[in-house]
Amino acid sequence: MISLKGTGVSSGIAYGEIRFISRKKNTVNKRSVSDTRMEINRWRKAVKSASKQLLEMSRRQEGSEAAELFETHRVMLSDPDYVEAVEREIKNESVNAEAAVEAVGKRFSQMFSAMDNDYMRERSADVDDVSARVINILSGNAEDQSAVVPASPVIIAADDLSPSETVTLDRSTILGFILINGNKNSHTAILARTLGIPAIIGVGEALDKTLNGRYAAMDGSDGIAVIDPDERMMRKLEEKRQKENAAKRRLEALKGKPDVTADGKSIKVYANITSPKDIDAVIENDAAGIGLFRSEFLYLGGSGLPDEEQQYEAYSEVLKRMDGKEVVIRTMDIGADKELEYLDLEKELNPELGMRGIRLCLSKPDLFKEQLRALYRASVNGRLAIMFPMISSIWEIREAKRICGEVREELRAKGIMFDENVPIGIMVETPAAAMIAGDLAKEADFFSVGTNDLTQYTLAVDRQGGRAVERFYDAAHPAVMKLIEATIKAAHVYGKWVGICGETAADTSLTEQFIKMGADEFSVSPKSVLPLRAAVRSSKRN
Numbered sequence: 001m002i003s004l005k006g007t008g009v010s011s012g013i014a015y016g017e018i019r020f021i022s023r024k025k026n027t028v029n030k031r032s033v034s035d036t037r038m039e040i041n042r043w044r045k046a047v048k049s050a051s052k053q054l055l056e057m058s059r060r061q062e063g064s065e066a067a068e069l070f071e072t073h074r075v076m077l078s079d080p081d082y083v084e085a086v087e088r089e090i091k092n093e094s095v096n097a098e099a100a101v102e103a104v105g106k107r108f109s110q111m112f113s114a115m116d117n118d119y120m121r122e123r124s125a126d127v128d129d130v131s132a133r134v135i136n137i138l139s140g141n142a143e144d145q146s147a148v149v150p151a152s153p154v155i156i157a158a159d160d161l162s163p164s165e166t167v168t169l170d171r172s173t174i175l176g177f178i179l180i181n182g183n184k185n186s187h188t189a190i191l192a193r194t195l196g197i198p199a200i201i202g203v204g205e206a207l208d209k210t211l212n213g214r215y216a217a218m219d220g221s222d223g224i225a226v227i228d229p230d231e232r233m234m235r236k237l238e239e240k241r242q243k244e245n246a247a248k249r250r251l252e253a254l255k256g257k258p259d260v261t262a263d264g265k266s267i268k269v270y271a272n273i274t275s276p277k278d279i280d281a282v283i284e285n286d287a288a289g290i291g292l293f294r295s296e297f298l299y300l301g302g303s304g305l306p307d308e309e310q311q312y313e314a315y316s317e318v319l320k321r322m323d324g325k326e327v328v329i330r331t332m333d334i335g336a337d338k339e340l341e342y343l344d345l346e347k348e349l350n351p352e353l354g355m356r357g358i359r360l361c362l363s364k365p366d367l368f369k370e371q372l373r374a375l376y377r378a379s380v381n382g383r384l385a386i387m388f389p390m391i392s393s394i395w396e397i398r399e400a401k402r403i404c405g406e407v408r409e410e411l412r413a414k415g416i417m418f419d420e421n422v423p424i425g426i427m428v429e430t431p432a433a434a435m436i437a438g439d440l441a442k443e444a445d446f447f448s449v450g451t452n453d454l455t456q457y458t459l460a461v462d463r464q465g466g467r468a469v470e471r472f473y474d475a476a477h478p479a480v481m482k483l484i485e486a487t488i489k490a491a492h493v494y495g496k497w498v499g500i501c502g503e504t505a506a507d508t509s510l511t512e513q514f515i516k517m518g519a520d521e522f523s524v525s526p527k528s529v530l531p532l533r534a535a536v537r538s539s540k541r542n
């Protein structure tokens, strides 16, 4: 029995096989080559090895969905158009095979993702996979990548995962996450909580690759994982799981009950989502609305930008399924840890202070307008509110609103229907926004406090910083609390409502304090809705 200790960042108990996923992405260096024949031979050999790998993997998992997928990848590798395109690229551009596979893979994947048919669009991720496999082999790394497509549910182990890597994993095959590194406030941890998947971070090097395939039991609240647990350990965890399930069942009794404080103030208890797929959990946990749809996750994980139609469909699906309940969709908060390789943004020294959120939208108005068009068109399907992230100055919200006005005007001119009264709000997640909340409240219909970023920018502690700085990141720091209180007061002067949608919104030890400050709404991961409802119902304003 081996014990691993880290920080639990998403609660729940899970048992299963450990599956390591390698996130070593090969960075492709483009080189000019004089002997293109030799390069073509290298490529052909790599294709043979890749095909052999895939065949072995599909045999090992015969009859499973994964086996079918590996077969599809094998067929792709022998597709004459793909093969010819790579060989032409090597010859015509006189480049190394890795660069040719990367360029052709990107082109093919973009072509697939632009297709009308859902099935064909999904093939774009397969082209990426196949190309990555060949590049991996060309780069001298013949490691079996079957781990990234688990056939049966497993506990995923990795050194760390970026949000875009996490979002591409098939959630139905993940029992839990155990990470060597990782950070409590990262979007990967947030994603695990949103999906309700137990997760432990920071277990260190004790989690080494030789543990791949071993049976483990993990506890996402205590941050403990045990490899080859003995009977006593299993019994202990099982007892805890049953207790947790019993507590969950008790909370079920709160379904359908109003979110109202013990002294009579109605509070909105909403849920955070990252994808239309999360709506099942929102409905299951009886949230009164969606307070934060992190729309940028629609852009992550794919190989190209989702077009207006794809976005329209995603937003419409969420609005329709929420059936008239309020849905706050945040415009894309790309940047910082949520990198989009295909946007080719300049590398930044301090990405958390760089081109992210509204800054990127105002700098790329065409991209912004495409999203706004999709949002306004979808608005006829439910009760939409639009929210801008990372606002720190008045001119930013004014300019963003002016662009919304242009989009509405264009839709009107084309006779396209939309809701003329979609409220426009902002995230308050920079100290600047909190300090000028009074002026911003004249422009915004509502505020939602993003405590994750507000904490990092107020305390000057990177929310993704290493373990050494983690203890300096205190979301309940008096400075952060003062800013939240000042924001709520300023907004109420202008009759605007204020929500809290960062991770502290789910900390029930702070619920009463936030309610005393005047908070009107909380938005939390679906799993935290009922515990929060209980905390709201036992809190008082005075």
Ligand code: PEP
Binding pocket: 190, 292, 294, 333, 429, 449, 450, 451, 452, 453, 454, 501, 502, 503
């Ligand atoms: C926040 O900063 O608190 C927030 C809700 O936004 P995100 O975590 O996506 O940055």
Ligand code: MG
Binding pocket: 389, 429, 450, 452, 453
């Ligand atoms: Mg934020």
